[in-house]
Amino acid sequence: MKPRICLSARYLTYTHLFSRYQVTCYSTQTATSPINISKQSIHPTTPARTRFAPSPTGFLHLGSLRTALYNYLLAKNTNGQFILRIEDTDQTRLVEGAEQNIYNTLEWCNLQIDESPVRGGQFGPYRQSERKDIYKKYAQFLLDKGLAYKCYCSKERLLQLRESAQRLKPPTNVTYDRKCFTKLNEPDNDSFVIRFKSPHKYPKFNDLLHGSTDIQPQYNLHDQRFDDFVIIKNDGMPTYHFANVVDDHLMKITHVIRGEEWLASTPKHVALYNAFGWSPPEFVHIPLLTSLEDRKLSKRKGDFNILQLREQGGILPEALLNFVALFGWAPYRELNEKTSEVLDLDQLVEKFSLDQLTKGNAKVNDSKLQFFQKEHFKRACADPAKLNSLVDSYFDEFKLISKNGKSKEYLKELLISLAPNISHVKDVCNHTYLFKNIDYGAVKPPKDIQQAKTILSYVIENGFDNALANLPTIGFPKKEVFMTLRAALSGGKPGLPIPELVKFIGELESKDRVKKYANYLSIMNE
Numbered sequence: 020m021k022p023r024i025c026l027s028a029r030y031l032t033y034t035h036l037f038s039r040y041q042v043t044c045y046s047t048q049t050a051t052s053p054i055n056i057s058k059q060s061i062h063p064t065t066p067a068r069t070r071f072a073p074s075p076t077g078f079l080h081l082g083s084l085r086t087a088l089y090n091y092l093l094a095k096n097t098n099g100q101f102i103l104r105i106e107d108t109d110q111t112r113l114v115e116g117a118e119q120n121i122y123n124t125l126e127w128c129n130l131q132i133d134e135s136p137v138r139g140g141q142f143g144p145y146r147q148s149e150r151k152d153i154y155k156k157y158a159q160f161l162l163d164k165g166l167a168y169k170c171y172c173s174k175e176r177l178l179q180l181r182e183s184a185q186r187l188k189p190p191t192n193v194t195y196d197r198k199c200f201t202k203l204n205e206p207d208n209d210s211f212v213i214r215f216k217s218p219h220k221y222p223k224f225n226d227l228l229h230g231s232t233d234i235q236p237q238y239n240l241h242d243q244r245f246d247d248f249v250i251i252k253n254d255g256m257p258t259y260h261f262a263n264v265v266d267d268h269l270m271k272i273t274h275v276i277r278g279e280e281w282l283a284s285t286p287k288h289v290a291l292y293n294a295f296g297w298s299p300p301e302f303v304h305i306p307l308l309t310s311l312e313d314r315k316l317s318k319r320k321g322d323f324n325i326l327q328l329r330e331q332g333g334i335l336p337e338a339l340l341n342f343v344a345l346f347g348w349a350p351y352r353e354l355n356e357k358t359s360e361v362l363d364l365d366q367l368v369e370k371f372s373l374d375q376l377t378k379g380n381a382k383v384n385d386s387k388l389q390f391f392q393k394e395h396f397k398r399a400c401a402d403p404a405k406l407n408s409l410v411d412s413y414f415d416e417f418k419l420i421s422k423n424g425k426s427k428e429y430l431k432e433l434l435i436s437l438a439p440n441i442s443h444v445k446d447v448c449n450h451t452y453l454f455k456n457i458d459y460g461a462v463k464p465p466k467d468i469q470q471a472k473t474i475l476s477y478v479i480e481n482g483f484d485n486a487l488a489n490l491p492t493i494g495f496p497k498k499e500v501f502m503t504l505r506a507a508l509s510g511g512k513p514g515l516p517i518p519e520l521v522k523f524i525g526e527l528e529s530k531d532r533v534k535k536y537a538n539y540l541s542i543m544n545e
């Protein structure tokens with residue numbers, strides 16, 4: 020098979036990630052094709068153990084939620100386990116509240132975790148800062164085998180090495196000269212890091228999405244340096260690469276689904292697996308999320324804190340998950356078959372397959388989120404349990420809006436009636452005319468005032484039902500009847516059909532409004 024240098028448009032968006040690497044993929048698939056075009060399925064047939072391994076260095080954003088979701092879906096689709104591991108070894112980058120935000124977000128999204136720092140599990144602890152002794156033991160194993168070594172170089176020396184590597188032509192970020200590997204005498208201080216003795220050429224590895232992949236650092240042939248990355252820092256904490264590999268192995272992870280930004284780190288991970296004599300898990304590096312203009316997501320465009328979305332936008336978790344699930348995956352469909360992409364979490368679990376992942380950049384289109392919100396809001400209003408929780412979440416605010424103490428039952432029925440026209444429970448506040456007097460002066464006057472007055476008198480004498488049934492049969496255009504009544508009842512606001520307006524305003528109050536509107540028109544006509 021002819022190798023392909025993978026510097027596609029997708030990578031070019033993120034050249035900073037790959038600028039110092041030679042990336043070659045041996046997969047025949049094109050950037051946007053679903054990957055099941057090769058006949059062989061890559062979806063596991065045995066239970067998968069997957070993990071979501073965030074660092075608590077900020078609040079959970081869209082990209083991390085997608086990673087969590089795909090790992091969850093793969094585990095649940097195969098009757099496996101979904102593990103949450105907190106990767107907090109870089110103590111300088113920890114953000115207060117970030118770990119709690121991860122738990123709260125996953126809980127709100129209903130992604131149930133089988134093993135985690137909170138739930139425990141047989142492979143714990145699940146917080147890396149509590150596993151220092153385990154890493155120490157495995158680092159010692161590599162030291163004993165001569166596959167790792169202690170490095171006592173000073174900060175200043177390492178900085179000089181880095182700077183001189185940058186000045187090379189071509190520059191390289193492989194900077195270390197292996198001084199501490201070759202030198203025999205140990206210095207008298209005990210501040211050291213442990214470095215992995217990297218192979219000169221990293222092994223090729225298989226990525227289920229990208230195929231056989233060969234990523235090599237860019238060396239400068241005239242000034243030999245070594246990619247001997249640090250595995251234990253001088254505070255005794257492991258680095259990400261080391262802890263990640265040790266934990267994925269010990270926690271028996273079968274599939275690692277993570278963002279493409281980690282593709283360049285994978286050769287290091289595979290080299291570590293080889294050094295230990297372990298088989299690596301299956302890797303799936305999923306495309307990065309970009310804005311519609313193919314740029315990196317920014318705070319303003321798409322890269323929002325998930326819980327903020329819930330609090331400020333009233334978004335339903337089902338809508339958000341549906342939106343996020345389609346960033347790089349689509350449900351299977353037969354040729355020409357129409358399948359709805361509106362899926363709740365159970366349906367996503369059922370339909371999820373690695374064969375349906377796509378390779379192109381996943382573009383975040385906010386209007387799609389609104390579409391899914393509308394659809395899932397309709398579904399929620401038709402589901403008694405979900406409807407109850409919508410009512411509970413909004414009832415306190417609703418009491419203030421409705422002033423006269425409407426019940427939960429009233430709000431429930433109102434939501435059912437408004438469901439086709441609104442997308443959020445808070446949209447009920449656009450219908451406050453139900454609870455307050457109408458300012459008829461602000462309502463567009465009818466074209467034929469006399470006709471409108473006759474319609475209103477008929478309603479006062481015969482009631483709404485009779486008026487709606489009979490007036491059109493005795494020469495009053497249906498449209499005029501409806502418009503006149505809507506003006507009287509809601510000041511012309513669209514949304515609810517007339518019988519529903521009467522139901523929610525109340526028969527007495529509705530009649531009163533009709534009388535008031537008739538009076539108003541009479542005065543206006545004088």
Ligand code: GLU
Pocket residue numbers: 072073074106263276277281
């Ligand atoms: N701790 C890494 C992160 O913050 C995990 C990367 C991985 O999944 O290996 O995304």
